[in-house]
Amino acid sequence: MLEIRPILSALSRQKSRTLLILLQIAITFAVVVNSIAIVKQRLDMMGRATGIDEAHLLSLNINAIDENYNFKQNIHADLEMLRNTPGVEDAVVINQVPLSGSGDSSSVAASQEQFDKFENFGAGFFMADNHIINTLGVKIIEGRNFTAEEVEYTAARANAKVTIITKSLADKLFPEGDALGKKVYLGGDLQPTIVGIIERQAGSWVHHPILFDNMLFPIVRLNRFHRVLIRVKTTQDLNRILAEVEDKLIKRNNQRVITSINSMEELKASSYSGDNAMTKILWTVSILLIIITALGIVGIVSFNVNQRTKQIGTRRALGAQKSDIQKYFITENILLTSIGLTIGCIICIGLNMVLVEKYSATPIDWQYFPIGIGLMLTLGILSVWWPARKAANISPTIATQTT
Amino acid sequence: MLQMNNIKKVFRTDLVETHALRDFSLQVEEGEFVAVTGPSGSGKTTFLNITGMLETFDGGTYMLDGQDVKGLNDKQRSRLRNEKIGFIFQSFNLIPDLNLFDNVDVPLRYRGFSSKERKQRIENALERVGLSARLKHLPSQLSGGQQQRVAIARALAGEPRFLLADEPTGNLDSLMARQVMQLLEEINQQGTTIIMVTHDSELARRAHRNIHIVDGQVSDYQDLQPVLEVAEA
Amino acid sequence: MFKYYLMLSWLSVKRTPMLTALMVLAIGLGISVTMTVLTVNYLMGKDPIPEKSHQLFHVQLYTYGKDRSNPRSADGYPYQVTYQDAMNLSRSEIPNRKTRSLQTGYSVIPSSSDSSPFMETARAIDSDFFAMFKVPFIYGGAWESSVDTKAKQVVVLGKEINDRLFKGENSVGKQVNLNSNLYTVVGVIDDWQPAIHYYDLNNNHFGDTQQIFVPFSLLPVLELPSWGNNNGWKTETINTYQDKLNSEQMWNQFWVELESPQQKEKFQAWLEGYVEQQKQLGRFEHENAGGSLKDVVEWMDYNNVVSDDNTILVGLAFMFLAVCLINTIGLLLAKFLRRAPEVGVRRALGASQGEIFVQHLVDVGLIGLAGGTLGLLLGQLGLWGIKQLYANYHQLVYMDMTLVVLAILIAIGSSVVAGLYPAWKICRTNPSIYLKIQ
Structure with missing residues (x-):
């Protein structure tokens, strides 16, 4: 009723x-x-899935003070020490840290002609040695990783011959799906060949549409200021390394300042x-x-x-x-x-x-x-x-x- | 004192037009006690509301104590009502949250008396109705007859020239009704003009004059029924 | 009479405590949410330097090549200028004051061996910067203007770092070790914390200001790195710092102070002339090539200092307030209409419509006052919550006098808006219908 x-x-x-x-x-x-x-x-x-091993990553910045600081030697020594630290899976010196909100990007095109006509795409520009794949914890679905021989150490702009790019970028550049082995054009004589394709990897700017369009180059920049990305094995290791990494690095060489020691979770939380x-x-x-x-x-x-x-x-x-x-x-x-x-x-x-x-x-x-x-x-x-x-x-x- | 000539009041809704009063004329002299009777729906209440200036009317003239009511704005009418008229209702209409003192105080507040004068008047009024011992009581603590006496005190406190009483004994048993009626007669004898609406013919007979309203008009035959006897108190 | 109305209001509160509490709560919540959101929004968008915000201009140059533009800015102009343009612009004699600007940073090496080195962001600027942005000094002052052309290792310190390095003493004349170079302190500034870093909106808008200020002229000498954005559009080989200085990369900022519209016009004309001259040299190839001057307020607007999220929240907050007010109107109508018989009696006893209206307005006013007070208190809680949520808002979130006044106005306005209709409605009801039966 x-x-x-x-x-x-x-x-x-x-x-x-x-x-x-x-x-x-x-x-x-x-x-x-x-x-x-x-x-x-x-x-x-x-x-969103970032493709990287978020839970086990931390990063820090090193700023060298000493006038006569030997960059290459110190970077090698730092990385060797870090990679041999118990609980550390891998580590790299890198120009930008994913999800951190600061980094480099560049324009890239599938041909020189397209590049000249501005028919290009923006992409995150990552530089590190061949440990980068393992450190980020990303998965190569086509092609291969960089070899140790391909890695260049330079203070100037390097001329990389090879690159690894994310699938999302590959699909934009080469919609046919045949990116592997092709050259890409970033202006001037920077025309690396794609040797590997990563399934998914987040870049630095979480609000930018090109977040998942990234390129990796086997270059280590020898700068007074550089960033280190460390991947650990377990979350317990993460907390331990976060706590002790500054002392370890300073003990090895005290002619520098270590700052911004953050876990990836913290960086992500801050970006979001x-x-x-x-x-x-x-x-x-x-x-x-x-x-x-x-x-x-x-x-x-x-x-x-x-x-x-x-x-x-x-x-x-x-x-x-x-x-x-x-x-x-x-x-x-x-x-x-x-x-x-x-x-x-x-x-x-x-x-x-x-x-x-x-x-x-x-x-x-x-x-x-x-x-x-x-x-x-x-x-x-x-x-x-x-x-x-x-x-x-x-x-x-x-x-x-x-x- | 009170003079109504050809008062007209029409209620309109979407469907019907009801003539509550038509060519209603009435004159009440000072000191009179007039009873207004009539069947339900005859226009008694409308008459009372217009007399008390709670409602406006559509035609005719109404002079209260020498003042033409028509054309007064709400503020002037309220002022006039406050000064000249005291209301007594069937259901007493005391304000339940206020004690007796504050209830009687209500019209005096709107008059703007000083607090000293108000206190004096309230005490006098309550004494007059025999309730001066209960200033702090709430209405709910009193019997119906007592409540009506408070209402009468409230009506008197401002010393109005008129009392308008709407079925003042309607909610009371006969003993209490008689007491209230007696009180009204006393008040009348002291000079206050009273107009009382009722359908109790026995009560009506105790008034000086009876006016019978039928269909919104003063029925003629009321004059043919002189007050034959005064009921014993 | 007002006291009488207050007494009646109090009685009516006592009669309907739940209903009253509900109304106070509704108004209080509505005001607190609105005030919280408005505070953030207002402080973000507030003119940070009202006395001269229309005299300080950020200079932009459309240096892009053909078919290039800045997709993120409203007019396609790049946010920053190249080093060479910054140098050339600073040669104009028209502005009263001008400054080149760059965010950089240092490792600060304390002299005592027991404290370890630390990093600090710094700002490379010209001597005019301090006067332009009204930076207050405790000790000393800006370096001499000659330093702007002939570099010297001098520094102006912030209060905080001066406290840390020199225990707050007058450090003018003393030396500070930055990146293993010794700089002489020429001045110490007081705590200078504009809520918005309007002088550099390329980097974080909010947060603590820099503690180290050095001459811009040191850039080529000490190869100071950029700790801010570097935007390039041209394919250039940049291997050395000198390459970067000569490049079309945009990584510097330029501000001028122009006192009058005439002066601004003159400088604008000078800028156009500069662009023409550069065109002859093969730069500025774009058809839109030109120069743009934006004052502080325009510059903040252009950079969307007040974010979309904030604007959305303001909109939603006002809708929230609207619901709270509608709610209150409904409850007030209920409350007042319940009182209609009493109003009828009062009318019969001589109260005018006006008196009834005022009586109910007092009623509403009391509820509004209580709600407003509750709103201000809850608003503080809301601001505290905002501070917890946004780590870098701590400079930003406080209530100044304008906001307190605004809060009170909103509280009064809200309750009047909510109360007018019910009060009007009740004073207009025909009293006679309530007098018959109670």
């Missing part, structure tokens, strides 16, 4: 209150659904800190909004029950059962929520269009609508449950009382 018509006419007689509830439900729905969509998008982004904050703020706002709306519904319905005490008592006296009364209020709420949600869907889509247009958000997946609608209906029913029960418990004798 759905009493939709009498409910509708009752609602239409208290227009302003009905309108207020409708608006409240509609805006709450629009904000919550959009927030959840943004949160989901950010969580997906943060959760804005997104992380955004998700937390949006969660908080959404939950508060839901609480406010729920309490609002409880307040208004309780008031309505109080106002209609006599009417409800009369209904009871005329034979309505407790469950009928409760059903009346719940039906009324479902009806209100449904109308509110219909308006809400429109506001929600409008809001999303603005976000997409102006703030490069992604359009909301249609799945969020049924989820949001389900959530709001459940919320509405839960909020109305208690006042509706109070209404159901009104005694029929009220009807016969005069005051």
Whole structure:
């Protein structure tokens, strides 16, 4: 027995209150659904597979002080010491650390002609020795790693003959899938041949579209300032190495300063800190909004029950059962929520269009609508449950009382 | 004192037009005790609301104590009501959160008396109705008859020229009703003009004059029914 | 009468404590969320140097070759300039003050052997920098302007590093070892922490400012490395530092101070002349080649200092506030209408509509006051939360007078907006219908 018509006419007689509830439900729905969509998008982004062994990597910077610092010799000695440290899987001196937010990139094209016509792609530009594959923990799916002989040590710009690139970059440069063995062009005489293809490897800038388009070169730059990337075997090793690596390096040679000793997890968290904050703020706002709306519904319905005490008592006296009364209020709420949600869907889509247009958000997946609608209906029913029960418990004798 | 000429009041909804009062004329002299009777829906309440300036009217003239009510704005009407009229209701309409003192205080607040004067008047008014010992009680702690006496005290505290009583004994048992009626008569004897709406013919007979409203007009035959007897108190 | 209304409000709070609490909570939450988000947004976008933000101009040059542009900037201009342009621009006599600028860094080697060397970012600039950006000095001052052309190893230290190296004493004349080179201290600046590093938006917008300032003229002498962005568009072989200085790589910044619009016009014309002259030399091949001056406010806007996320949050926060207010309006209507019979009685006893309206406004005002206070308190909690979430916002997140006033205005405004309609509605109800039956 759905009493939709009498409910509708009752609602239409208290227009302003009905309108207020409708608006409240509609805006709450629009904000919550959009927030959840943004949160989901950010969580997906943060959760993307990076292809590297994130959990077991750490990095640090070395800045040499000594005027007569022998770069090549020191780098060799450092790496040898690190690679032989128990718990260390591998280590490299590298120009940029993945996910760190700073590094080098370059333009690359599949032919000189394309390069000259600017038909090229951006790509992360990684330089390290042949241990880089093992240190990053990336997987070569085609071709081979660099050989030790291919590695160049230089203070100047090196002229690499070979490169290893990520599959995502290979697919852009050579859509036919025949990248291996081809030359790529980076301007001037830098025209290395692709000797290997990596399945997946994240670069340095997590918000940049070229995050997964990267090139590796067998070059070690001999700079006063250089970065070291270390891969350890277990998480216990990670904490131990993080704690002792500075002392070890300084003990070997104290003519330098070691800074920015960070685990990959820390670098990643720092790169995503804005997104992380955004998700937390949006969660908080959404939950508060839901609480406010729920309490609002409880307040208004309780008031309505109080106002209609006599009417409800009369209904009871005329034979309505407790469950009928409760059903009346719940039906009324479902009806209100449904109308509110219909308006809400429109506001929600409008809001999303603005976000997409102006703030490069992604359009909301249609799945969020049924989820949001389900959530709001459940919320509405839960909020109305208690006042509706109070209404159901009104005694029929009220009807016969005069005051 | 009070003069209504050809008062008209129409209620309109989308479907119907109801003439609550049509060509309603009435004159009440100072010191009179007038009872207004009539069947339900005859326009008694509308008459009372217009008399008390709670509602406006659509046509005719209404002079209260020499002042033309028509054309007064809400503020002026409220002021006039506060000064000249005391209301007594069937269901007492005491404010449940306020104690007796504060209930009687309500009209005096809007008059803008000093706190000293208000205190004096409240105590006098409550004494007049015999409830001066219960200043701090809440209405819910009193019987119906006592509540109505507080309401009367509230109506009197501002020393209005008129009392408008709407079924003042309707919610009371007969003993209490008689006591309230007696109180009203006393007040009337002290000079306050009273207009009382009732459908209790016995009560009506105790008034100086009876006005019978039918279909929004003063029914003629009320003049043919002189007050034959005064019921024993 | 006001006291009487206060008393009545208090009675009505006592009668409906839950409903009142709910309204206070709704207003409080709405205000706190809005204020938290607005605070961050406002402080980010706030003019950091209002007294001269329209006199300081960041100079951009469209040095790109044909068909090249900066895909990230609104007008396609590169954010930075080349070293050669920075050098040439500093030859103009038109600006009152000017500075070249670069973020670099050092290993600082303390003189006492018990403290170990540490790294610090530094800024290579011209002597005008300090006066242009109103950097306060504790000891000494900027180096002489002659140093800007004839390099000398001098340094201005920040308070923090001066505390660390010299225990806060006047270190002017003393020497500091940076990368194994000795620099003479000429000045120590006070704690200078603009919320936004508006003088260099290429790097982190927020966070601590640099502690070491050295002459830009040292670049070619000591081959100071860039610790900021280096953007190239041209295929060039850069093997030595000298190659980099001669290249089209953009890694320097240039600021000028121009006091009047006439002066700005003059400098703009000079810039166009410079571009023409460079064209003769085979540079500036792009059809858009030219120079652009952006003042501090324009420069911050151009660099999207207030991020999209912040703008989205402001929008959502206002929608949140709207829901809270709608909620409050609904609850107030309920509360007031429950009181309608009493209002009827008061009207019958001589209260005018105006008096009833004011009585209910006082009621709303009290709730607004409580909600606003709660909102300010919760807002502090919200700001604390923001600080936890964004590590580099600690300079940024505080409430200044403008914000406190704004918060109070929002609180009052919100409760008035929420309360006006219910108060108006209740004072307009026909009293007579409530007098019959209670």
